Amino acid sequence: MNPYIINTSEDVAQMLKTIGVNSIDELFWDIKSEHRPKSFDLPAGLSEYEVMRKVTALSLKNNVALVPFLGGGYYDHYIPTAVSAITSRGEFYTAYTPYQPECAQGTLQALFEYQSSMCALTGMEVSNASLYDGGTALYEAMMMAMRITGREKIVMDGGVSPIYRKILKTYTHHLHYEFVETPVVHGQSSRDEIFKRLDSGVAAVILQNPNFFGAIDDFTDIIEKAHAVGALAIVSVYPVSLGLLKTPGSMGADIVVGEGQSLGLPLNFGGPYLGFMTARKKYVRKMPGRLVGETVDKEGRRCFVNTLQAREQHIRREKATSNICTNVSLCALQAAVFMAMLGKGGFKELAQLNLDKAEYAKHVLGRIKGVEVKRTAPTFNEFTVHLPLDASQVAGAMIKKGFAAGFPLGRYYPGMERYMLIAVTEKRTREEIDRYADALYEVVK
Amino acid sequence: MELIFEKSVNDRRGFRYPVSDVALKGSIPAKYARQEDAPLPEVSELDVVRHYTHLSQKNFSIDTHFYPLGSCTMKYNPKFTEALARLAGFTDLHPLLPQLAGGEHLTQGALEVLFELEQWMCELTGFTNFTLQPLAGAHGELTGIMLMAAYHKAKGNAHKKYVIIPDSAHGTNPASAAIAGYETIAIPSNKDGGMDLEALKKAITPEVAGLMMTVPSTYGVFEPNISEISKLVHSVDGIMYYDGANLNAVLGKCRPGDVGFDVMHINTHKTFTTPHGGGGPGAGPVGVNEKLAKFLPVSRVIKRNDGTFALSYDYPDSIGYIASFYGNFAILLRANAYLLMLGKQGLIGTTDHAVLNANYIMASLKDTYKVCFDRVCMHESVFSAANQAARGVHAIDIAKFLIDQQIHPPTVYFPISVPEAIMIEPTETESKQTMDDFIAKMIQADVLSKSNPEAFKDFPKTMPISRPDETKAARDVRTSFFLPADAA
DSSP, X not given: OOTTOOOOHHHHHHHHHHHTOSOSGGGGTTSOGGGSOSOOOOOBOOOHHXXXXXXXXXXXXXXXXXXXXXXXXXXXXXXXXXXXXXXXOHHHHTOOOOSSGGGBXXXXXXXXXXXXXXXXXXXXXXXXXXBSOHHHHHHHHHHHHHHHHOOOEEEXXXXXXXXXXXXXXXXXXXXXOEEEEEOEETTEEOHHHHHHHOOTTEEEEEEEESOTTSBOOOOHHHHHHHHHTTOEEEEEEOGGGGGTBOOHHHXXXXXXXXXXXXXXXXXXXXXXXXXXXXXXXXXXXXXXXXXXXXXXXXXXXXXXXXXXXXXXXXXXXXXXXXXXXXXXXXXXXXHHHHHHHHHHHHHHHHHHHHHHHHHHHHHHHTTSTTOEEOOSSOBSSEEEEEOSSOHHHHHHHHHHTTEEOOEEGXXXXXXXXXXXXXXXXXXXXXXXXXXXXXXXXXXXX | OOOGGGGOOTTOOSOOOOOOSSSOOOOOOGGGBOSSOOOOOOOOHHHHHHHHHHHHTTBOOTTTSBOOBTTTOOOOOOHHHHHHHTOHHHHTOXXXXXXXXXXXXXXXXXXXXXXXXXXHHHHHHTOSEEEOOOSSHHHHHHHHHHHHHHHHHHTTOTTOOEEEEETTSOTHHHHHXXXXXXXXXXXXXXXXXXBOHHHHHHHOOTTEEEEEEESSOTTSOOOTTHHHHHHHHHHTTOEEEEEETTGGGTTTTOOGGGTTOOEEEEOTTTTTOOXXXXXXXXXXXXXXXXXXXXXXXXXXXXXXXXSOEEEEOOOTTOOOOSSSSSSOHHHHHHHHHHHHHHHHHHHHHHHHHHHHHHHHHHHHHTTTSEESSOSOOSSOEEEEOHHHHHTTOOHHHHHHHHHHTTBOOOEESOSTTSTTXXXXXXXXXXXXXXXXXXXXXXXXXXXXXXXXXXXXXXXXXXXXXXXBOHHHHHHSOOOSTTSOOOOO
C-alpha cells in the first residue's frame, strides 16, 4: 500500500512511451539476476488508520505518568505551545538545507537569530548553526581545539557528563590522542589535580557547569592557567542555568558547547536534541558545521547566507573541519522560538524558578533521617544526595510509588552506589516535592 | 525583514510562568552569578508567531514547491507520522528511564519501536544487525568507518591505512574516512558512469582498509561490476561500505548485504521520508553483517524470551558509545510508521516510480541539455549545462531562473567531476503534471539562453531578495546580531 504514488496507469503508459521502454521493469535491466534480493520478506502495508492505532498503542506502553525528578543533562521543562506551532509549519520542516538563499531566507534568518541568542546566552562572539547533540558537540569542540593548537592531549574534568566522556573515548580510542581525567574533589573541579597536568602539550581543558553532580563553579582561575600554557578552555554548559549563572564567556572560555534540549525540545527518549557551539570570533574559521552570516543582495538589502563554506565537507572533502553535513536546523529553530518567547525577563525567571524549587527540595529532603544532601558546593536545579541504601534500589522502590526519583550515580561512578542525582525543574509543584519527600521517607526508613 | 531583536521593547513578555509556590527564594553566590541578564529579545507571543510565520513564508519547501534536489530525495513527508511523533507517550519519555533498575518496563513501547525498525532494516538491506544510534547520515558514515577500524584492529591488520572512494562520492565520504584516521584514494569513473576497474586494481594493496561506494552512484548509475569490486576489496581483507544515500533507487531490487557489502548507512530523511527540517535533524542507522556485528555501538535493543524488550550493554568488543542515547528516536519513529504503511509492495512501488519519474525527466530533457551518460538512469539523472554555459548561461543561472518559476532548483555543481552539473531527482511522490511543468520551464530556460542570455544575471527577481553577495559574507564575517561586522 503506497498512497503517495500518484501516477495513473495512463500517466505511466505515456511516460514509458516517452522513455522508449515497454515496462518499468525494463528500467532495471542493469541489475543482473545475481544482484537481485535473496529475500525481501516484509509484511504487507497497512492503512494510515491501522498504523495510527498500532503505534498509538505502543505509545501507551510507555509510562510517562511518573513524576520526574530525573535529569542528568536532560530536563522536563515546560514548552510554550507557540514553539511547536511554529516548528510544525511545513514551510520550515519540509524545507532542506538552505543551498539557494533566495528561496530560503526564512530558515537562514531564523538560524541567524538562533546563533545570536546562543551568543547572548553564553557570552561568546560566534555560534554555529547547530550540531547533533551535546555529546557530539563536545567531541567536535575537542577536535577543533586540537586543530587550533596543533596539540593532541586533553585534560578532562571528572565533573563532565560520564556519557559525554564515553563518547569522546569511542571517537578517539583508535587515534593517538592522550586523555587525562582529573577527579572531582568535594563536588567541584580539583584545581590541584588540573594544574598538575597542565603543560605545553595540552590542547584543551574540558570543564562542565554545572558539573554532573549539580555543583556550580567559576572556572576563571582554571582557564587563566590553561591559557598560560597555550591550551584552550572548553566549557560544556546547561543553557537554562545561564539565566542566573556566570557565562563561560566572562570566565574566559574559548569554546562553549552543550545540550540544547532544555531550550524548548521534548525529551523524546533521547532525540532529536540540539548540540550547540559558540566560540571566540578569532576561531570562527576553525569551527565545524554550518554557519549563517549576514550580507547584502544586489540591491544592498540585508540578507543571510551559509557562509565560510570552504571549511565544510562538500567543498573540502577529506580536509574539512568536520564530516558534518546535516545538522539539526529544526531544533535550532525550536530553541530560537523558545528563547524569543521567554525573552530577557522570562529566561531569568525560568532559571530562578528552577533554583527555588531545587532549594526547596534540598530543604525538605534534607530533613529525612538518613538522607544527606551534599552541600559542599552551591547547586542550580540538580543536586546529589547520599542515601542509606543502594540508590538503584531506592529508585526502583520510588517507581512503585509513582516517581522517577533521580539518577543513581553508581551506574557511571563505581563506589557511589549510594548516591543519587536529583533534578527539580520549574514544572515541579510544592505538592509534588512534598509527596516525593514523603515517599522517600517511606522507602529509606 | 527586521530581526526579532529589532522588534524588542523593554519589559515586553511573550510567556509568563506561574508565581512560585515555594516560599524559599534561592540565590546564587555573587562569584558564580551572571552580571547582566542575557539580551534575548523582549517581544509578545503575537510578535513571535507573526515574525516566524512571516519568515516561514520566505522559504520554499516540499509542502509548497516542487523540490527536485538531486541526491537529497525530497519526497513528500506524510502528515500522519508527524502526529504520531507528537504523542505524549513518546515525547515525554526521559532517555535515562530505561537505565534505572526496573526502568525498562516503563519504556516497552519505545524499545519495541526500535527493535521492530531494526528488523525491518535488516530484511530490507540483507544485513544481520543494525544500530539506530547515528544521528545523521554523515554520523552513520563515521560510525561505519570506526567499525571498519575496529575490525582491522581485532584482526591485527595494523598496516591498513587507505580507504578507496570514487570521485563521484559525496564529500562526507572522504571527510568521514579522514576523521576516523584513514587516508583516502580517489578512483575515477569510466565512460559509463561506473567505477574504473583498471584504476581500482592498481589501487588495491594490502594497505587498503576498505572501499566506500554509493550505489547507485551519484551519477544515477547502478554499478554493474559490484561483484568484481567486492572480490578485489575482500582479497586484501578490506571492508565494503555501502553509502545508502541513494537507497530509494533499489528497494526490493538489490540488497547491499547480498552483493558483497559488509556495512552500510541509511539516511532516514531520504528514503524513509522523515522531514529534512531545513537541514536536520536526520538519522543514519548503520547495518552490518556477521563480520562486524560484535563491534556495533552499545546500547543495543534486545528481545527477551518472555517477549519483553531490553537494552543490552554486554558486548565486550563494542566500539562503545557513539551518541548519548538510542538515536534520534522521534525521527526513527516516523521512519518506522512510514515502513509499516508502505509494506513490501509499497516499498517496491516506491523505487519503481522514483526510477520511472527520473527517466521521464531525463528522456524529456536530453535533447535540450547534455546528458552525462546516455542510458537509462536510476532515481536521478545528471545533466551538464555546458551548451548553455557556452552562451554565458551557467548552471547557477538556470537554478536562479527556476526559482522565479516557483520551482526549487535541482542540485547544481555536483557531482564535482561533471562541469556545470545539474542533478535532478523528482522522487516517486511527484505527478507527471508537476514534472511536465518543470520540463517546460527547463526548455524555456534553454530558449532564453539563446535569445537573451544577459537576462539571467538578474534572476531571481520575484523573491524577497536578489542574489546575495557571498564574498562579502565570508570576508566581513557577521554571524550574530551582537557582533559588529569586520574582517575575522
